[in-house]
Amino acid sequence: MLNQKHLLKDSPWRNLLGGLLYLLGIIALATLAYVLAGWSWSDAFYFVIITVFTVGYGELHPIHGILRGITISTIILGWLGITFLAAAFVQFITIAQLQQIFGTKRMKTQIDKLTGHVIVCGYGRIGEMLADELRSGGAEFVIVDLDEERLAAAAAHGHIVWRGDATDEEVLKTVGVQRARALATVVPNDAVNVFITLSARNLNKELEIIARGGATSTKSKLLQAGASSVVEPTHIGAERIAQLILFPRTSVITDGSARMRMLGVGLRTLGLEIEVMAVSVDSPLVGATIDAIEHQAIGSLFVIAVNRKNGETMTRPDPATVIEAGDGVVVITRAGRSIPKIS
Numbered sequence: 001m002l003n004q005k006h007l008l009k010d011s012p013w014r015n016l017l018g019g020l021l022y023l024l025g026i027i028a029l030a031t032l033a034y035v036l037a038g039w040s041w042s043d044a045f046y047f048v049i050i051t052v053f054t055v056g057y058g059e060l061h062p063i064h065g066i067l068r069g070i071t072i073s074t075i076i077l078g079w080l081g082i083t084f085l086a087a088a089f090v091q092f093i094t095i096a097q098l099q100q101i102f103g104t105k106r107m108k109t110q111i112d113k114l115t116g117h118v119i120v121c122g123y124g125r126i127g128e129m130l131a132d133e134l135r136s137g138g139a140e141f142v143i144v145d146l147d148e149e150r151l152a153a154a155a156a157h158g159h160i161v162w163r164g165d166a167t168d169e170e171v172l173k174t175v176g177v178q179r180a181r182a183l184a185t186v187v188p189n190d191a192v193n194v195f196i197t198l199s200a201r202n203l204n205k206e207l208e209i210i211a212r213g214g215a216t217s218t219k220s221k222l223l224q225a226g227a228s229s230v231v232e233p234t235h236i237g238a239e240r241i242a243q244l245i246l247f248p249r250t251s252v253i254t255d256g257s258a259r260m261r262m263l264g265v266g267l268r269t270l271g272l273e274i275e276v277m278a279v280s281v282d283s284p285l286v287g288a289t290i291d292a293i294e295h296q297a298i299g300s301l302f303v304i305a306v307n308r309k310n311g312e313t314m315t316r317p318d319p320a321t322v323i324e325a326g327d328g329v330v331v332i333t334r335a336g337r338s339i340p341k342i343s
Helices: 004-009 011-036 041-052 066-112 125-136 148-156 169-174 190-203 218-225 238-246 248-255 258-269 290-296
Strands: 118-121 141-145 160-163 182-185 208-212 229-231 272-278 301-307 313-315 328-334
Touching: 011 041, 011 066, 041 066, 066 160, 118 125, 118 190, 125 141, 125 148, 125 238, 141 148, 148 160, 169 190, 182 190, 182 238, 190 208, 190 218, 208 238, 218 229, 290 301
Parallel strands: 118 141, 118 182, 141 160, 182 208, 208 229
Antiparallel strands: 272 328, 301 313, 301 328
16 A cells, blocks of 8 residues: 555645645735734635635725735735646546556456466455465466455555456456466355355366365355365465465375375374475576485475476476476475475
8 A cells, every 4th residue: 555655755646735735825824914904813714715716705894005915916826726726636636547547457458368377366364375375386366356455465566456346257257267277265254255166167167266164064065166175274274275276286195085194194193294395486496306405405304296387296206306496396394394495
């Protein structure tokens, strides 16, 4: 959100404020002049107002001598102030409208170029963390929300945004749901998530839909509505939602089957767990071999699978395998600890 200091640097705001201060100054000085000539404050202020705004109901008291000069000056300077203030106000309104129009067109142009992207419905706490994870994973995405402040915050982070109701099919069409590969609806309202899921599934039968479900009873409703996966934010983080979107095949390896879930339980009893590292473009893992990664980690992790950006899943990868940007690296590491930084 723009702060006051930034707004005052903007020409339309500066002109509007300057014109207002100028006009108030003229009114104050002229009123004081009439008071010094013996008029009451109410008569002086009233007469200055009708003079500045060229209403001209007539003189309240006889005007002669120096008061004529003051009156003429008030008319001329007041007219200049009113003219400037009106022009500044029109400029402010016009520029604000143009910025909104061109900002919307620019976003629409960016969205129209997206294919195989991700749609994130809702930019609350989960949506914000999810957007950061998707960016780290190199995914293209657009955020849909109704709240202007949240969208302004998202745009400030460099995200593509669109203001609209994601339950509306026309809004989903606008953000390219028919070209998208995945949609995550993480609005903190189960009913809204169900409606978004229904609308999205109706428009794209192949779409991967990850839906947030706050109540346990909502899970079945979301699955019936067409959700591919349902997550509970109280039990699962934005990182896991991002994994479901970025690496759907790797997700099957980590916890997609009863056998793998049992393996996960067994590992946790040994103080270990299975994690997925999303390799961003600027990650130090890019260009490194699995052997080098495990060597630098000094035994704190072991790579068991690699999910390529193109969807290929490599289980028991060769130690000489080179990691690329956009890969998902499945590792076994110590439970309760963050994945070690590899330099």
